[in-house]
Amino acid sequence: MRLEATGNLKKLISGYYSDLKKYADSGKPIAWVNVGIPCEIFYAMDIFPFYVENYGAMLGARKEAVKYSKFAETDGVSKHTCSYLRSTYGSLLSKEGPIGKLPEPTILVETSNSCVTVLSWWRLIEKATNVPCFLFDSPMVEYESSGNHLAYQVSETKRMIRFLEEKTGKRFDLNRLKEVVKISNEGKRLWRETMELRTNHPSPLTGADLFTHMFPMVALRGTEQYLEHLRMLYKETKERIKRKEFPVAKEKHRFLWDNLPIWHDLRLFEELAKKGINFVTDTYTQAWGDKFMGEVSLDDPIKGLAYYTGGGFLNVHIKKRLAVLLDIIKLYDVDGVVFHADRSCKSYSLIQVQLADQLRQNGIPSIIIEADHNDTRDYNRDSIIARIETLSEMGER
Amino acid sequence: MIDNCSAILDEFRTIRKTPETYLKNIDKPIIGYFETYVPEEIIAAANMHPLRISPDNAPITIGNSKIESFACPVSINFLDQLLSGKLSFLQGVIFSRYCDSMRGVADIWQENRGKSFYHFIPYPTIATSESINFLSDELEKLAEHISDYFNTKISEEAITEAIRISNKKRLAVLKFYDLVKKGELLISSSDFFAIVSLATIMDSIEYTEKLERFIDQYEPVSNQNFGSNIKVAVSGIMLESMQFFETMDKVGLRMTVDDLMFGSRAFKGLISKEKAGLYQAIAKRYLNKVPCSVKGNLDLRIDELVNDCRESGTKGVIFYIVTFCDSEEAEYPILKKRLLEKKIPVIAIEGGYRISSTGQLLTRLEAFAEQIGERL
Ligand code: SF4
Ligand code: SF4
Numbered sequence: 106m107r108l109e110a111t112g113n114l115k116k117l118i119s120g121y122y123s124d125l126k127k128y129a130d131s132g133k134p135i136a137w138v139n140v141g142i143p144c145e146i147f148y149a150m151d152i153f154p155f156y157v158e159n160y161g162a163m164l165g166a167r168k169e170a171v172k173y174s175k176f177a178e179t180d181g182v183s184k185h186t187c188s189y190l191r192s193t194y195g196s197l198l199s200k201e202g203p204i205g206k207l208p209e210p211t212i213l214v215e216t217s218n219s220c221v222t223v224l225s226w227w228r229l230i231e232k233a234t235n236v237p238c239f240l241f242d243s244p245m246v247e248y249e250s251s252g253n254h255l256a257y258q259v260s261e262t263k264r265m266i267r268f269l270e271e272k273t274g275k276r277f278d279l280n281r282l283k284e285v286v287k288i289s290n291e292g293k294r295l296w297r298e299t300m301e302l303r304t305n306h307p308s309p310l311t312g313a314d315l316f317t318h319m320f321p322m323v324a325l326r327g328t329e330q331y332l333e334h335l336r337m338l339y340k341e342t343k344e345r346i347k348r349k350e351f352p353v354a355k356e357k358h359r360f361l362w363d364n365l366p367i368w369h370d371l372r373l374f375e376e377l378a379k380k381g382i383n384f385v386t387d388t389y390t391q392a393w394g395d396k397f398m399g400e401v402s403l404d405d406p407i408k409g410l411a412y413y414t415g416g417g418f419l420n421v422h423i424k425k426r427l428a429v430l431l432d433i434i435k436l437y438d439v440d441g442v443v444f445h446a447d448r449s450c451k452s453y454s455l456i457q458v459q460l461a462d463q464l465r466q467n468g469i470p471s472i473i474i475e476a477d478h479n480d481t482r483d484y485n486r487d488s489i490i491a492r493i494e495t496l497s498e499m500g501e502r
Numbered sequence: 503m504i505d506n507c508s509a510i511l512d513e514f515r516t517i518r519k520t521p522e523t524y525l526k527n528i529d530k531p532i533i534g535y536f537e538t539y540v541p542e543e544i545i546a547a548a549n550m551h552p553l554r555i556s557p558d559n560a561p562i563t564i565g566n567s568k569i570e571s572f573a574c575p576v577s578i579n580f581l582d583q584l585l586s587g588k589l590s591f592l593q594g595v596i597f598s599r600y601c602d603s604m605r606g607v608a609d610i611w612q613e614n615r616g617k618s619f620y621h622f623i624p625y626p627t628i629a630t631s632e633s634i635n636f637l638s639d640e641l642e643k644l645a646e647h648i649s650d651y652f653n654t655k656i657s658e659e660a661i662t663e664a665i666r667i668s669n670k671k672r673l674a675v676l677k678f679y680d681l682v683k684k685g686e687l688l689i690s691s692s693d694f695f696a697i698v699s700l701a702t703i704m705d706s707i708e709y710t711e712k713l714e715r716f717i718d719q720y721e722p723v724s725n726q727n728f729g730s731n732i733k734v735a736v737s738g739i740m741l742e743s744m745q746f747f748e749t750m751d752k753v754g755l756r757m758t759v760d761d762l763m764f765g766s767r768a769f770k771g772l773i774s775k776e777k778a779g780l781y782q783a784i785a786k787r788y789l790n791k792v793p794c795s796v797k798g799n800l801d802l803r804i805d806e807l808v809n810d811c812r813e814s815g816t817k818g819v820i821f822y823i824v825t826f827c828d829s830e831e832a833e834y835p836i837l838k839k840r841l842l843e844k845k846i847p848v849i850a851i852e853g854g855y856r857i858s859s860t861g862q863l864l865t866r867l868e869a870f871a872e873q874i875g876e877r878l
Contacts, residue, residue, distance in 0.1 A: 181835035183852075185572070186828045217627045217798075221602050224627065224798025225832035232836055240798065242633055244624035244640075245599050254624065257636040264632070422622070423609035446570045451828065455573050455606025459613055475570070 106311075106352040110338045114318055117334055118163075121324060122204050128153040129208030134273035137230060139223050141216035141417050142241060143410040145289050145327040145401075146266065149282040150275045155210065156324045157230075161189035164196065165368030165479035167203060174480065182229070187449040188479035190226040197233055210236050212272045214265065218243035219419040220452035239268045243415055248425045250415030258411035266407075279406075285327035286406040295335035296322055297395050302342045303385045304437050307356040309345040312384025313374040314352075316366040322393040357381030358497045359438055363388045363430070363460070364445040364453050365478040370486060377490065382497055386437040388429065392418035396429055423456050427463055434469055441496045442471040449477050470499040507719040510712050511693060518696035518744070521703055525553065528705065531593040531652070536580055536607075537600045537740075537794070538702065538768035539625055541784050544641060546664035546706065547656045548648045550593065554702035554764060556742045557855035558583060568610060574826040575854035576740045577603035584611050593652070594619020596644070601796045601829055619651050627797050629789035637785035638778075645781075661780045665773045671710045675701050675769040678717060682758050683814035687720055691736075691750040691757040698765050699742060732871055735759035735811050737837070738822035739794055739830055745857045746822070753867045754875075755820070759810040761803065767792045770806070795829040804840045811846055818847040818874040820867075825852055847874050 128135050135153045138144070147154035164170045170188055176195035178184055184191070196202040213236060215227040224240070231238045241261050250258050266277045302309055318338055325331035345351065362384045367373060374384055391397065397418045401409030434442070442464055444457040461471040474489045517524045525532065532551045535542075542552035557579040565582025573581075583589045584607070595615075597608035599622075608622055623640055626633035645656045675698065681687035682694065689697075697716075701709055734755045740763055750757060760766050771791045776783035792806050793799045811819065819841055823830045834850055841848045849870045857863055 181838060183823070183828075183831035183834070185826050186832045190832060215798075221600075221796050221798070222828045222832065225795065225829050228798055228800060228833060228836060232839075240628055242626050242628045242630075244626055244636070245605070245622070246624060253636055253639045257626075257632060260632045264630070423613060446572075448572045451570075451573065451602035451606065451826075454570055455603060456609045458568050458570065459610045463613070473570075 106350070108310075108314060108318075108338070108341055110334065110341050111317065113334055113337055114320065117321060117325070117330055120330065125153055125155055125208055126204070134211040134275060135208060136212050136214050136269070137210040138214045139216060139219070139227070140323055141218040141243065141414060141420075142214050143262075143414055144324060145285045145406075145410060146262070146269070146277075146282065148327045149285045150269055150273070150277055152211075152269060152273055152275055154324065155208075157193050157226075158189050159320065159324050160196075160202075160207075161193045161479060162368050163203060164192045166371065168369050168481060169203065170369065170479035171481055173199060173202065185448075187220075187222045187226070188477055189449065190222060190229070192479055194226065194229050194233070197230065210234055212236055212269070213238040214241065214268075215239070216241035216243050216414065218414055218417040220450070222452070237268075237272050239265055241265050241414065243417070243420055245420050245422065246416055247422050248416070249421070250412050254415055255408070255412060258415035259408055262407050262411040262414070282406050283403050286401050286403060286409070288329065288332050289327040290400045292321070292326060292332050292335045293393070293395065293398060293400065295332075295339045296393060299335070299339045299342050300386070300390065300394055301436075302339075302346060305346050306359075306438065307351040307353055308359070308383055308385040309342045309351060311352045311374050311378050312360075312362055312387065313366070313371040315387070315390040316371060319390050319393060322390075353378045353381060353383040355381055356383045356385075359383060359385045359440055360493075360496070361386050361388070361430070361434060361437065361439045361442045362445060363442060363457065364447045365389055365450060367445065367476050367484070368478050369481050370484070373486065373489070377493060380494070380497070382493065384443075386433050386439065388418070388426075388433070391429065391433060396432075419452050423459065426456065427460060430460065430464065431467065434464075440470070441499065442469060443493055443496065444471060444473040446473050446475045447478050448475065449479065470496055472496045507716055507721070510716040510719075513712065514696050514700060514716075515693070517704065518700055524704065525591070532591065533619070533648075534589060534592045534595045536595075536597065536604060538764055539598045539600060539788055539794075540596045540623065541641060541788055542702070542706075543661060543664040543668050543773070543784055544645050544648070544656065545596070546667065547645070547660040548652065548654050549660070550648075550652075551705065552702075553592070555580060555583065555589065555595075556699070556703070556764075557740065558588065559856060560588070569606060572826055573606060574601075574603045574824050576824050576827075577601075577607050579855050580604070581607045581610060585614060592618075594621070596621045596623065598623040598625040600625075600794075601827070603826065619648075621647050626789060628799075629786075634782060634785045634789055637789060638781040641781045641784055658780060661784075665780070665784070667706045667710070669772045671701060671706045672769045672772055674710045674713045674717070678713060679759075679766060679769075681717065681720075683810065685758075685814070686722060687717070688722070688756075690747075691755060692744060692747040694757045694760070695744065695747040698760065702764055702768060731756055732875055733758040733814060733816045734874070735761060735807060735814075735816045735819045736822065737761035737807060737819055738824070739763045739796075739827060740824055740855065741822040742855060743857050745860055746863065749857070749860055749863050749867055750820075753864065753871045755867060755871055758814045759807070759816050761807045761810070763794050766806070766810070767794060767803070795833045798829075800833050800836055804837055808841070808844050808846065811844075816846075818849070818870065820870070821848055821850045823850055823852045825854060
């Protein structure tokens with residue numbers, strides 16, 4: 106069951122990439138950034154934030170990640186490293202990709218709030234492009250950024266703004282940031298409310314839907330088109346409930362997905378939906394929900410953005426990860442958890458055995474399946490489906 | 503070498519072979535850590551013994567079932583040592599944000615440690631005045647945590663003394679490096695490794711005293727009488743396999759420079775007095791030390807390596823990559839390009855914390871020795 110909003114999403118994505126080209130053609134600044142970086146500041150300063158992970162996900166979804174990874178592997182980058190890194194760096198080296206040669210960055214901006222791998226990734230890009238690079242430093246926190254950590258994140262945000270001003274000649278204007286943050290807040294509210302509609306029995310959305318529609322949450326927060334899209338998505342989801350049109354009308358199982366999706370096989374969710382298995386929530390899209398990216402106060406937007414950068418989903422320790430899992434399992438009435446052990450993402454995956462054990466101790470059936478979000482090599486779809494089916498054998502609703 | 507000197511070397515060799523026997527005689531509580539960003543000075547100031555845990559040689563018992571197979575083998579070994587109780591002689595462990603595999607180990611251990619002491623230092627990645635302030639606060643929190651947990655007091659005097667002792671040790675190790683680099687101290691790769699790696703295992707005062715005596719009493723032997731003679735550098739993060747270094751000895755490759763996490767990168771840079779206080783001084787040193795690739799800044803590390811190679815007349819670099827160590831795996835192309843630009847041949851060898859096939863390693867090292875093998 107296809108969402109009408111998906112048509113708009115396609116427009117949004119092609120608009121994003123044509124804007125990227127427009128910025129390049131007119132000599133306007135382009136920053137290659139990673140997902141932890143708050144795009145609101147970039148939009149407020151008219152610097153184009155090119156989210157490299159997003160580009161990686163696009164290569165993954167188009168099943169082109171391996172093709173480009175091979176360029177990186179030939180350059181000496183090991184096959185064991187994150188497939189986002191390999192595929193995007195490979196595309197950069199090959200000067201090819203779905204949009205042709207990637208427009209050159211003016212600057213690079215990275216943050217350490219998701220993994221250490223990003224640091225190596227940006228280093229490779231930096232050596233290949235030879236443009237100034239800024240690292241937004243974000244040490245890990247237990248639950249959230251506070252005290253000296255928050256003060257540090259505020260100072261990092263300000264240091265980043267100074268870097269942006271210096272390297273692009275663009276001026277930072279707090280009032281403009283407030284306007285952008287206001288839109289961003291409104292979109293975040295809509296995203297949260299859309300996610301919450303999935304608490305409905307049956308859920309109006311499948312597991313794949315929000316993975317597909319998270320693009321604006323990552324890359325367009327604070328823009329008009331983002332808000333328009335999220336309104337559309339919310340409205341359509343709500344109408345489905347009203348009209349009782351559900352993608353999995355008889356949900357035999359309401360499962361939770363932990364980790365990135367397998368971008369090259371989002372159809373897996375459709376396949377499972379046919380068997381009455383619906384993924385009604387996941388931890389990945391929650392990373393853009395209010396637990397990790399809530400409303401930013403307009404009184405002090407820098408502090409608010411710094412707070413969410415510092416407390417990003419992959420910057421917190423296991424206790425918070427477990428608390429969030431337990432919370433959403435309850436909220437979405439989940440009866441089984443599938444942990445996707447993503448070979449690429451150690452930062453996300455390496456505590457999953459522990460988390461699964463702890464969930465089982467709480468009476469929540471949990472299994473671990475292994476795959477890679479982008480790399481199609483060694484992907485065994487049949488065995489993954491079989492494993493998920495064993496989880497469903499633990500009892501029907 | 504005069505007798506006394508070889509006696510000291512023998513002692514180093516014995517301790518390296520069976521560190522557990524040595525550690526049994528330490529009469530202080532022992533706190534473990536896994537990488538050299540955790541400041542040993544703070545542990546020592548609490549009158550405890552700071553011990554850098556190294557991968558052991560025993561087969562994994564439980565670690566494999568508690569973490570995904572694509573975690574790096576060193577981290578699996580560490581987790582195994584923790585969960586299986588092999589490290590139960592420790593009073594606690596301290597982690598810092600190091601790599602993506604070790605953050606997993608830290609989290610898993612946090613949930614399984616029972617009541618034993620555990621501390622995670624939220625470590626900055628860069629060295630700015632703000633990050634130094636931040637780390638300084640965090641180190642103070644670490645000291646408070648140790649004090650509260652063990653009901654002890656970490657005084658300013660104790661920290662000052664611990665800094666003095668660690669600095670003295672660093673100077674002794676750096677002197678050792680310098681003599682090896684200049685060719686005034688000829689030593690095999692396995693002995694080089696034993697000596698350097700023990701600096702973060704043994705009691706600092708005892709180690710420094712022994713190393714200083716070893717250096718003082720060392721009498722030069724001529725190159726001709728020394729077997730391993732092709733000078734090489736070894737670069738990497740965690741390479742702690744004696745077998746590896748012994749294989750280097752066999753093929754005549756002599757490590758004269760190291761660029762390892764527990765090696766030169768742990769000792770370069772002293773802690774200097776800071777008006778802003780002791781924690782600031784410690785934070786400043788650790789954030790400015792030659793970084794590991796997990797800090798995403800390879801330039802200083804490569805510059806140091808290239809300089810050391812130049813100063814010592816080193817003929818090539820062996821880059822040891824632990825499988826699944828993303829930071830090293832991803833940065834290898836950068837390192838390789840830079841070294842080749844400087845006309846320094848490099849060979850990458852990938853493996854775990856143990857050498858599974860010495861035959862294969864031997865063949866590769868022999869080939870490398872042949873490639874660079876201009877004898878001195
Ligand atoms: S390792 Fe994980 S968090 Fe890091 S870039 Fe890859 S997918 Fe993202
Ligand atoms: S070898 Fe690399 S991945 Fe493994 S524990 Fe050390 S730094 Fe981490």
